Amino acid sequence: MALPPAFLEELRARTPLAQLIGRKTRLARNGRQWKGCCPFHNEKTPSFYVYDDHFHCFGCGAHGDAITFLMRGEGASFPEAVERLAREAGLEVPKPTPEAAARERRTRDLHAVLAAAEAAYRRRLRQPEGRAALDYLRRRGLTEETIERFGLGWSGEGRGALAAELRAEGIEPAQLVEAGLMKPRDPDRPEAGLSDMFFGRVMFPIRDRRGRTISFGGRILGDGQPKYVNGPETALFQKRRSLYGLDQAREGVFRGAVLLVVEGYMDVIALHQAGFTGAVAPLGTALTAEQLEALWQISPEPVLSFDGDAAGARAAARAAELALPLLAPERSLKLAMLAGGEDPDTLILKGGSRAFAAVLEAARPLSVALYDLLAEGRRLETPEQRAALRHRLEAAARAIPDKALAAEYRRALLDRLFAGSRRGGPARPGAAPPRRSPVDPEAIRLERARNLLAILLRHPALLPEVEEPFAALDLPEGDCTALRAGMLRFLAEAPLLDSAALMDQLDQYGLGAAMAWALRPQGLSAASLQEAQPAEALDGWWHFFGLLRGEAELVADRDAAQLLLAETNDATAQARLIRLTEALAALRGGDPEQGLRV
CATH class of the missing domain: 3.90.980.10 (DNA primase, catalytic core, N-terminal domain)
Structure with missing residues (x-):
């Protein structure tokens, strides 16, 4: 007998078509769909398009869904194609x-x-x-x-x-x-x-x-x-699988609209009427994993819109927690927060489509918004409080299954944590992120070097442990290299590794202006504060060292330390190997074992 249409529909919905077809031919994102050379005929100019639920070749006319693709591309029969797709989707084919x-x-x-x-x-x-x-x-x-x-x-x-x-x-x-x-x-x-x-x-x-x-x-x-x-x-x-407005939103997104998740029926309808034709809503419950999968079938980066009150913040945090284990390089989210007391329906009635367009314009990628969600309501005045938040940030990054993506999230979250100044402390939860200037790699590198130097200026007791990697590090020329030379000279001569004594000595070396630049409060890591605990300062130093050194160089350093430890069985070599492994793991996403396996 024929298979139930409901089963076949769920099978198609659970099969990422671009991922399936991408095993046979290289696809590249082209607007809201994917494009590549047709796997069914020889062509040099791509004319093969993959949409969320079907493919079409404008060259040879090939057209169909996931089942059709397997039948045509691999010669599978209909039952064979269904069995294979069902196995991959975790579904059981109904018995006749x-x-x-x-x-x-x-x-x-x-x-x-x-x-x-x-x-x-x-x-x-x-x-x-x-x-x-x-x-x-x-x-x-x-x-x-x-x-x-x-x-x-x-x-x-x-x-x-x-x-x-x-x-x-x-x-x-x-x-x-x-x-x-x-x-x-x-x-x-x-x-x-x-x-x-x-x-x-x-x-x-x-x-x-x-x-x-x-x-x-x-x-x-x-x-x-x-x-x-x-x-x-x-x-x-089934509520957990359904979204209100999904049929119309699919068409809207295909025509260029943003896929947008709001809370209620009237929000969806008001947004569609105002021109935001990609709006959908869950059905009276929090967003589910099945609904997220349905959204990603249509768009790689849906926008979740929440009220700007405490309930909206809680809903955003729940959605982020749900999404993290499901994220992938081609699957993410944005978060858009409305002003307190407003919802899309009332906002459009008061301010028209322009008012909501401004909300969409201010939507932040999950990688940016996540810090504020995790730090909301937390005091960050003591090393213990900052350490607790750091553990929470790292746990969130570890929830992401893709290691490269997890590493990027971890780096972004810890950069926010370490970006606090002496005046303002760590990055303030809930604060709107400043408008970004064009990325300047050299300026970023200089700021990282400044943080690394400031930590040692405040905590010179770390110098004996980091002397060798510090001496070998490629720092920006000028104040950075001059300060390093002065610190290493002080380490060789000073009987006591005290911050005040170090600064007095550097001032005698003519480096007072360089010190003032390095210790300028704005943009300094919490690890460079005088009251930071030694372990916190050391962690911060290795964090910036890893960012400055780079992955390839860290791998070489780690391998050399392994050889030295094998030859000498020396405690110092062992300590260095551990620190280099931790720095490499931090750079990659927080998995020390991964660092040891490479």
């Missing part, structure tokens, strides 16, 4: 049983039942009984075109009216129960009969990615509770 055939027939029937119910709700909106609901939608600023496009309707007052109306179309109450439109009045007393799931509510059809209605949400008029109700889980509708 009479019971499965009956379930499939019922599923097809449920689509028809829900379509009939939607038509009935829409008719009622235009009848006298729906006047209050229609007036409500108009007061919310919705146009007639928008009301029609989203299929909005009115449930009526219940009392079996829907069942009576649809009986004329051959739809029985039992089918309405299976579709989530009616429910038993008392589950323990079948004789009590059925009641409508929705009554006295404005109705919002919930559709799948193909535009078929799979359930409804309803909003009560007035002050009753709950304000919004979604249909129950059914054979067609």
